[in-house]
Amino acid sequence: MKSPFSDRLDRRTALKWIGTAAASSLIKPGAFALNSSPAAEPGVTIAAAYDGPGYGADPDVIKDYAPGELWPLTFDDHQRRTAALLCGLIIPADEHSPSASDLKIHDFIDEWVSSPYPQQAGDRKVILTGLIQLDVTSEARFGKKFVDLKSAQHAELCEELAIVKPEAAPDPSEAAKTKRSLQQFFRTFRNLTAGGFYTTPEGMKDVGYTGNVVLATQPKPPADLLARLGLD
Amino acid sequence: MPLITSSKTQPEYDVIIVGSGAGGGQTAYTLTMEGVKVLMLEAGRSYDPQTETAMFQTGAKAPLRGSSTPDKPFGFFDATIDGGWTSPGEPYVRASPGRANQFKWWRARMMGGRTNHWGRLSFRNGPYDFKPRSRDGLGFDWPLDYEDLESYYERVELLIGVYGENHGMENTPDSAPGVLQPPPAPRVGERLLKKRSADIDVPVVAAHRAVLTQRQDSKNIPAKLHPNNPKAQRVLREAMDSRAACFWATSCGRGCSIKANYQSTTVHLPPALKTGNLDIVPNAMVREVETDDAGRATGVVYIDKTDGTEHRVKARAVVLAASAASTVRIMLNSKSKRFPDGVANSTGLVGKYLMDTVGASVSGQIPMLENLPPLNEDGAGGAHVYAPWWLYKEQIAGKLDFARGYHIEMGSGKMMPKMGTGSGLEKFNGGGSWGKNFKQDVRRYHGSFCGMAGRGEMIPNEDSYCEIDSIVKDQWGIPVLRFYWKWSDHELNQVAHMQQTFADIISACGGRVLSGGPEKDRRDAIHPGGDIIHEVGGAIMGEDRRKSVTNQFGATWDVPNLYLTDGAPFVSNADKNPTLTLMALAWRSSDHLVGELAKGNI
Ligand SMILES: Cc1cc2nc3c(=O)[nH]c(=O)nc-3n(C[C@H](O)[C@H](O)[C@H](O)COP(=O)(O)OP(=O)(O)OC[C@H]3O[C@@H](n4cnc5c(N)ncnc54)[C@H](O)[C@@H]3O)c2cc1C
Ligand code: SF4
Numbered sequence: 147m148k149s150p151f152s153d154r155l156d157r158r159t160a161l162k163w164i165g166t167a168a169a170s171s172l173i174k175p176g177a178f179a180l181n182s183s184p185a186a187e188p189g190v191t192i193a194a195a196y197d198g199p200g201y202g203a204d205p206d207v208i209k210d211y212a213p214g215e216l217w218p219l220t221f222d223d224h225q226r227r228t229a230a231l232l233c234g235l236i237i238p239a240d241e242h243s244p245s246a247s248d249l250k251i252h253d254f255i256d257e258w259v260s261s262p263y264p265q266q267a268g269d270r271k272v273i274l275t276g277l278i279q280l281d282v283t284s285e286a287r288f289g290k291k292f293v294d295l296k297s298a299q300h301a302e303l304c305e306e307l308a309i310v311k312p313e314a315a316p317d318p319s320e321a322a323k324t325k326r327s328l329q330q331f332f333r334t335f336r337n338l339t340a341g342g343f344y345t346t347p348e349g350m351k352d353v354g355y356t357g358n359v360v361l362a363t364q365p366k367p368p369a370d371l372l373a374r375l376g377l378d
Numbered sequence: 379m380p381l382i383t384s385s386k387t388q389p390e391y392d393v394i395i396v397g398s399g400a401g402g403g404q405t406a407y408t409l410t411m412e413g414v415k416v417l418m419l420e421a422g423r424s425y426d427p428q429t430e431t432a433m434f435q436t437g438a439k440a441p442l443r444g445s446s447t448p449d450k451p452f453g454f455f456d457a458t459i460d461g462g463w464t465s466p467g468e469p470y471v472r473a474s475p476g477r478a479n480q481f482k483w484w485r486a487r488m489m490g491g492r493t494n495h496w497g498r499l500s501f502r503n504g505p506y507d508f509k510p511r512s513r514d515g516l517g518f519d520w521p522l523d524y525e526d527l528e529s530y531y532e533r534v535e536l537l538i539g540v541y542g543e544n545h546g547m548e549n550t551p552d553s554a555p556g557v558l559q560p561p562p563a564p565r566v567g568e569r570l571l572k573k574r575s576a577d578i579d580v581p582v583v584a585a586h587r588a589v590l591t592q593r594q595d596s597k598n599i600p601a602k603l604h605p606n607n608p609k610a611q612r613v614l615r616e617a618m619d620s621r622a623a624c625f626w627a628t629s630c631g632r633g634c635s636i637k638a639n640y641q642s643t644t645v646h647l648p649p650a651l652k653t654g655n656l657d658i659v660p661n662a663m664v665r666e667v668e669t670d671d672a673g674r675a676t677g678v679v680y681i682d683k684t685d686g687t688e689h690r691v692k693a694r695a696v697v698l699a700a701s702a703a704s705t706v707r708i709m710l711n712s713k714s715k716r717f718p719d720g721v722a723n724s725t726g727l728v729g730k731y732l733m734d735t736v737g738a739s740v741s742g743q744i745p746m747l748e749n750l751p752p753l754n755e756d757g758a759g760g761a762h763v764y765a766p767w768w769l770y771k772e773q774i775a776g777k778l779d780f781a782r783g784y785h786i787e788m789g790s791g792k793m794m795p796k797m798g799t800g801s802g803l804e805k806f807n808g809g810g811s812w813g814k815n816f817k818q819d820v821r822r823y824h825g826s827f828c829g830m831a832g833r834g835e836m837i838p839n840e841d842s843y844c845e846i847d848s849i850v851k852d853q854w855g856i857p858v859l860r861f862y863w864k865w866s867d868h869e870l871n872q873v874a875h876m877q878q879t880f881a882d883i884i885s886a887c888g889g890r891v892l893s894g895g896p897e898k899d900r901r902d903a904i905h906p907g908g909d910i911i912h913e914v915g916g917a918i919m920g921e922d923r924r925k926s927v928t929n930q931f932g933a934t935w936d937v938p939n940l941y942l943t944d945g946a947p948f949v950s951n952a953d954k955n956p957t958l959t960l961m962a963l964a965w966r967s968s969d970h971l972v973g974e975l976a977k978g979n980i
Contacts, residue, residue: 156873176726183422185650189474189475189476190471190475190851191471191472191475192469192470192471192472192890193463193464193470193471193472193482193483194464194468194469195448195462195464195465195466195467195468195469196447196448196449196464197466198448200447200448200449200450201441201447201449201450202460203449203450203459203460203461203465203466204423204460205449205450205454207430207432207435207454207632208429208430208432208435209384210435210439211439211440211441212439216441223668235812235813236812236813237813237815237816237817238813238814238817240814240817242817242821243817245948254443257441257442258442261442261447263447263448263449264440264448265445265447265448266442275390286666290572304812304813305812308395308810308811308816309808309809309810309811309812309814310804310809310810311809312809332810332812333804333810336800336801336812336816337798337800337801337811337836338878339800340800340801340816340820341443341445341796341797341798341799341800341801342438342443343800344795344799344800344820345436345438345443345444345795345796345797345799346436346438347438349795350436350794352820352821353792353795353799353821353824353825354750354751354752354753354792354824355752355753355792355793355794355795355824356752356753356754357627357754357755357756357793357794358434358436358627358628358756358794359627359754360625360626360627361625361626361627361754362625363389363626364562364591364626364757364758365561365626365753365754366563366869367565367566367753368751369757371750371751372566372569375566375569375746375747376571376573377569377570377573378568
């Protein structure tokens with residue numbers, strides 16, 4: 147995870163904390179070290195709180211939130227349909243749980259890529275570019291956008307993008323480069339789909355997480371499990 | 379006497395306490411139970427764990443699935459308000475370049491401070507830990523012995539409730555029978571870690587944490603803690619009866635609305651308020667301690683953050699417990715004719731010998747733990763097991779290339795899924811998967827991971843300190859701290875040893891290392907200063923007033939009615955997490971202060 151520190155302080159923040167007069171003599175545009183502070187050394191930084199848009203440092207943690215409630219969403223109709231389809235391909239319904247699209251995980255992904263925080267900026271770029279690339283590739287190969295492909299065609303693409311075999315030397319061709327960036331997109335999209343899905347009650351049940359309930363005593367693990375692991 | 383606003387303060391108090399965390403909470407508790415009239419000033423807002431704790435909330439209903447942001451660096455539900463690695467309105471300066479030399483300063487600006495979300499690991503320092511210099515010639519000795527603090531450890535353990543077990547291990551003190559609460563059983567993966575660690579001679583035992591696994595003995599403990607003080611006994615009995623035992627669900631880092639774990643806001647402050655001897659002003663940002671011509675503290679000046687006004691309050695004694703570095707900041711900002719370099723700083727030592735804990739971690743995946751059946755392993759909301767430092771003999775015999783020990787906090791379990799669940803499986807499932815295969819893989823791997831974190835002793839050094847920055851001020855115009863940091867080879871070599879040991883344990887479990895390990899450069903493996911959030915030192919105690927800031931009771935040598943009861947007077951920072959020791963010392967200092975007040979010395 148990226149450090150939440152502002153390692154390079156921007157000029158606006160510097161001005162805020164050291165005052166306009168001091169700042170103008172101390173800080174050259176683009177260089178944010180406080181050059182005239184005592185014992186000046188390169189690498190001196192001010193750790194100042196994030197003051198960009200977001201829910202702030204004292205949000206209501208009790209209430210429920212829905213995507214779109216705290217900041218506007220990004221996906222247009224086509225992006226949303228593509229994302230929903232991908233969610234359902236990555237996590238389809240089975241005997242254990244519904245699909246990620248049934249649980250509207252694409253709306254969560256929209257919330258994620260629309261986040262005002264710096265942590266999600268990289269994912270935003272990967273996802274929004276990847277959704278376009280996915281259509282470009284679908285059209286080049288099958289003459290149709292991704293949402294209009296047949297299920298065998300979806301499967302063919304997913305198989306190629308989901309499973310990344312190690313390459314001895316990376317193929318320098320344009321086609322290989324595009325494939326690699328689509329694979330990165332797929333991995334990011336899968337991570338987000340999984341994070342969104344497995345944090346729902348349905349997803350928790352699917353992986354066998356049975357906690358978050360009040361109990362009078364600490365539950366014991368099954369004896370046969372301990373025996374199998376040689377821990378009895 | 380209750381939670382009040384600035385306009386409602388009394389003209390004079392017996393004692394003013396700055397800060398409401400572990401140190402301030404313990405001090406207020408001890409003083410008010412003895413009838414001392416106290417005003418507590420807390421820079422953060424008031425906070426009610428009973429209504430504000432996100433106990434059962436799940437990621438699905440939280441922004442970004444509850445994952446961390448610059449506004450909430452430990453996640454949306456974490457019980458930290460207006461804090462984190464930065465705090466709104468209160469910047470600080472990091473003056474040492476390079477990743478390993480950074481000092482990161484975690485604060486929580488709220489009633490109860492960091493105790494609302496701390497890890498609750500509560501270990502006693504051992505006899506060696508008070509005399510480190512006598513043992514190996516490095517750092518400093520404390521002006522007291524384990525025996526001086528032993529009864530206070532017991533009192534704090536009985537008051538707050540600590541689970542754990544006695545193992546009779548070297549320099550890892552046992553508690554008297556009946557003092558500790560029963561520990562939780564280890565989770566399945568932790569049983570495996572314990573068994574396989576034993577195979578390579580690393581002893582894994584029950585962790586000690588400030589969590590009630592059963593209700594407190596409210597019949598007998600109050601009389602034990604407050605003999606001959608019926609009022610204190612009654613107040614404490616009531617407070618203990620209002621605390622439930624852990625119900626084996628939720629994560630303690632969010633806080634505990636049923637008061638089953640220790641937070642100052644659920645354990646220290648309610649009985650202290652009940653005595654009628656405590657006023658608390660929240661949003662009160664203390665700027666400086668004022669002294670008279672005789673060099674006695676007369677009170678403090680604070681800014682009321684609700685309207686920016688400046689206030690002066692008076693008392694017979696002042697206690698700083700604002701967290702080590704914040705206490706240093708207040709002292710250095712308290713300049714007067716008599717104390718031109720800051721109050722009680724005639725030695726120039728205020729700000730020196732800042733310490734954190736040495737930290738490094740390794741994570742792994744253990745194939746034996748794949749495909750676990752459905753399990754409820756929430757447990758007591760935190761660590762169940764740990765490995766106390768086990769190589770004292772080798773170390774003193776000179777067989778290791780670092781002077782002080784570390785313990786291992788380890789864990790594995792089928793925990794509540796979060797952002798990150800299902801990520802990274804391509805590393806072991808043949809390059810990645812999708813569809814039903816992917817779902818199968820997530821089921822297979824969930825709960826098969828383990829984490830190990832080393833927590834080691836840092837030796838105080840001349841290059842790790844803080845001072846007032848000459849330029850930067852906070853939102854209220856108060857000058858801020860500027861931090862310098864440096865690790866010595868002792869810490870870096872210790873981290874290399876940690877990385878090797880953790881990889882060995884994972885191998886002993888038949889697992890694979892996922893991050894960290896012996897290949898990792900020790901400078902990359904060591905956490906930056908402050909990252910473990912065990913900030914102590916900066917106003918060390920000692921026997922010699924020329925070489926220390928306070929005496930063994932936390933009373934400053936220069937100003938006898940100014941006490942420090944947070945981590946600032948720590949002389950060393952044993953691998954044992956500092957807060958239990960901090961509270962034991964705060965209780966002892968408070969007893970001393972009560973005595974001085976009674977004798978009329980203050
Ligand atoms: C995530 C995390 C996990 C931790 N885990 C453990 C653990 O497992 N075991 C352990 O021993 N320790 C742990 N700690 C450390 C523990 O929280 C601290 O040691 C403990 O809280 C210190 O108590 P304190 O009273 O000194 O400071 P705090 O609890 O920080 O309280 C200080 C209070 O003073 C207030 N204050 C500061 N400046 C001013 C001012 N100028 N005027 C008025 N008020 C002011 C602050 O707002 C704050 O409320 C952990 C910390 C964190 C953050
Ligand atoms: S795990 Fe237990 S002690 Fe911790 S928050 Fe939950 S109920 Fe409280």
